[in-house]
Amino acid sequence: MSAVLIAVLVLLGLGLVFGILLGYSSIRFKVEGNPLVDQVDSLLPQTQCGQCGHPGCRPYAEAIVNNDEAINKCPPGGLSTIEALADLLDVEAIPLDAEHGEEQIKKVAYIREDECIGCTKCIQACPVDAILGAAKQMHTVIVSECTGCDLCVEPCPVDCIDMLPIETTLNGWQWPVPKSGVELIATDRHPGIALEADA
Amino acid sequence: MKNTVKVHSFHGGIHPPENKKQSTGAPISLAPLPSRVVLPLQQHIGLPAEPVVNVGDRVLKGQLVAEAVGRISANIHASVSGTIIAIAPHPVPHMSGMEAGCLIIESDGRDEWIEHQGLEDYTRLPKQELIEYIRQAGIAGMGGAGFPTDVKLHLGDDHIVNTLIINAAECEPYITADDMLMRERANEVLGGIEIIAHLLKPLHIMVGIEDNKPQAIRALHAALDNSPLNLDIVITPTKYPSGGEKQLIKLLTGVEVPSGRIPADVGIVCQNIGTTTAIYRAVVHGEPLISRIVTVTGQAAGHKQNYEVRIGTPFADLLDHSEVRREQMHRLVVGGPMMGITVSNEQIPVIKTTNCLIAGSIEEMPPQPPAQACIRCGMCEQVCPAELLPQQLYWFAKGKEFDKARHHNLFDCIECGACSYVCPSNIPLVQYYRFAKAEIRKEDEEQRKADHARIRFEARLERLEREKIEKEERRKQRAIEAAAAQAAKKDAALSRATTAPASGTMASGAPDLKQLKSNAAIARTKLRKAEKALANAQEKGLEGIETLQATLQQLQLKSEQAEKAYTDAQNTPVQKHTQTAPETDLKQLKNNAAIARTKLKKAEKQLAAAHESGDGDIDALKAQIAELQAKNIAAEKAYKEAESGNNPATAADIDTAELEADIAAMQGKVDKAESAWKAAVESGSPAADKMAAGVDKLKDKLKALQDELTNLRSSASVTPPATVDTSALESEIAVMQGKVDKAENAWKAAVESGSPAADKMAAGVNKLKDKLKALQDELTQAKVSTAAKPAPMTKAEPATSLKEMKQQVSIMRTKLKKAEKQLAELAEGEANPALEADIAELKARHDVAQAIFNAAEAEKAADAARQGIDLKQLKIDAAMARAAVTKAERALSKAEADHKQTLEEELLAARTEAEKLNSTLERFSE
Ligand code: SF4
Ligand code: SF4
């Protein structure tokens, strides 16, 4: 009898301990917000340009998760973003919705500084605070911070902001996709290639 | 010669034909002094060096010309004495064939050394200083990658270095530079190893050398007999790529460097044999890295041998010296045939990592046959020295499944080319891996940037939120203060009633004004709130709009009364206050005017929105706008009156400046209206007649304004305005000239393309020319009159007028650009003329807004200079005027998208608005 009692008590005790443990950890390690939104947001290019029709990348991510918004509305992300989103959400990848703009080469804003009248309009438009300046002073873009979103171009009353394509430098240069039939070097082949499974 | 240590083996590898014998026949010879050298600022891994000389400077051989930037970078020294003739982009040895920043030195032929001296006893120097000394010499790995050597020498600081491996394998076909170096300069090689050993204090030193270099091995052994060094010369079987860092480590020690780690993590440091020599020369002789051994070989080369070449020597010089038969040369390869790159430009210079030049004939280096499908033979896998699955990687790279490629250790691939070499289907496997690696790196970089942008974006949102809250709090604070002030005022009134009126002392005048001011502020705030409520209600179509409007009107009345009371009080100042009162007064008035303007704009925007959506109480809104406009005008008038009352002496100045701005604006309007009209006529729009009338009207107005200006000018006794006038005129003329030019160009283009609009354009051009003429005449007149009445002018005025003119000009430019764009579109072929006309109309509206801005700016700038009220006020006004511009532009872009019906309505509204604004303008100038 007492054995049964002990077993019951032990089980009860275990249940209690684990219950408390689980309860505690659910409070202690609570995940803030919607983790799926975070995941989707992290796949978006964070240009914050609003071309998707939402006021920024996160709102678009929220719309995708909560309102079943289509995943093909982000032109700066292009096909690779759509594919990544399709992968994450386990849906079919669809081509970019041209209505929201086309995938373009990466650009960065440039202010023609001697024409700037220092109106600060562009600063107010920039979503990532990439523009430096003060009222009635010349303004300039911090290139490394600019996402190329285009939002500062329109508000400028003297049209002195250009979107320039990012120049490829020696360090930024990339190997292109190989085309078949291109000339390669490792070719002075003669017979006598020894395969060495083991030396 | 027996190995004293056991030689291990690495997986895979190939045995391509060696082709080394050709270039070992002759000893290393000095290449002739180049007439000019090209020194790329980046010859190493890491950041490009920063030039420390200027074009035109004379430099000596060995002089520092570019300095390392950051930790991973290398100095660059002049390799000849002479003059810097350029610091400019020049082709460099790079796969992309792109240009990069280079220093170009023209040799003076004297080859003069800068003063240099080696260290007498480097062992006495602290290690850090010795490493710094080596860093100063600009030494970077000479085996191929070009990793700055001093960084590797620092590895002893945070890693325990057990084994130092000197890489003398030189496994790639054709190249014999290291081989010859060891044969002829074994002492220097060992001397360099001694220095490195001194720095790293390894337990064990090994020199890995392939068994196809018996003479070099012998030379090393001979030199070793006279050296205190305790090292093992390990002879390895010839197999490509035994010279790969990880492969050589495996061969010599049997240790495998784990994926993603560096050899130092397992206690091993590797150095190339060429690098050790460079270190020796730097430390013992004090010579920086300015020359290196380069193998020139290939079937097309006349003398296949090794040369000691100055860094920066163009390939062409070297090829000429070795008498390369250009007609036979099919391909020029830099580096070995397996990992080298083909270059097409012979002006590319030798850099620190250039070890070989192959002038290959077509038989030697035939074009790659076209790739075929992978037959899954698995040969690539058998030869891969990194034990990867090249075939799998190929599929992943081809299918752009970069994640999978990465998980299959793509980054362990050393791009040795062995897999491509054996592939029976001739698939360019290495190229695929390079592509995939680049893509992955790019993705990583983008991810990093995106994360950064997100952080900044979120920080910004947070900041905006915070600012909003702070603003709200400040507003509340002000409200409380205002209430307190009100109470105080009541008290004051009471006390004033009881005590006899003081005889206009400072004390009694000041609080009164303050109270009045806060009264006005409160009234304004209430008014704003009511307006907001009204707007809200209208937007949502809620009931009770009428009541709200009634309240609004009441509040407006109150607000005006309060402000009036305040201004009255200010206008009848106590004697002692004359200094300060008018100023505050003006400021206040200006504020009023600005606020009135904003309100007006808001209302207009609402109206436009209502038009668009077709609902909302349009009539009520219109009435409201009319009211607001009246108010606006009144406010500005009050301000102006006050101002002119304060400064009767300068009134004439203001007037002319204003008039001029008005005229400029009017001129712009006339132009726009005309072009719009023309477009309308072309497209046969029914609105054309109306437009023509409008144009005439505008012209009349312009005329009137001009007359007025002349009148004023002739009557003005003060001359400064005339000076301002001429410069303004001149800039106008310049703008006009530009317009004429553009118009002519456009016209010519139109004629060429046979566009039907050409005739119209010609007429337009003529008209523009006439205008230009008129302006020029005016200028001469103005100049004459100025000359006739030369008078001293104040300093502030020209400055302000300049500033204002600059902005005007820049805005004009923008306008001009837009017009041009339009014109270009027109010339290209009439897509939608009706729409264009509408756009032109909208532009006119936009112009009006800008004109207001100009006028406001001109006037504000002028009196700001006089009054000493400055930037802050100016800023507010300018910002508001500009906001009008932006809004107009937004409306413009919307108009382009929307359909015609809405457009027409909006146009009507715009026209009425323009009309009203005109009247405002006229009032201003009266
Ligand atoms: S500078 Fe302009 S383009 Fe760049 S992020 Fe800011 S708003 Fe966008
Ligand atoms: S919007 Fe244009 S004029 Fe205004 S501050 Fe920015 S760059 Fe300068």
Ligand code: SF4
């Ligand atoms: S060697 Fe070529 S054909 Fe054979 S498995 Fe590898 S890639 Fe395919």
Ligand code: SF4
């Ligand atoms: S190129 Fe890369 S995959 Fe091909 S054999 Fe060499 S290490 Fe292996």
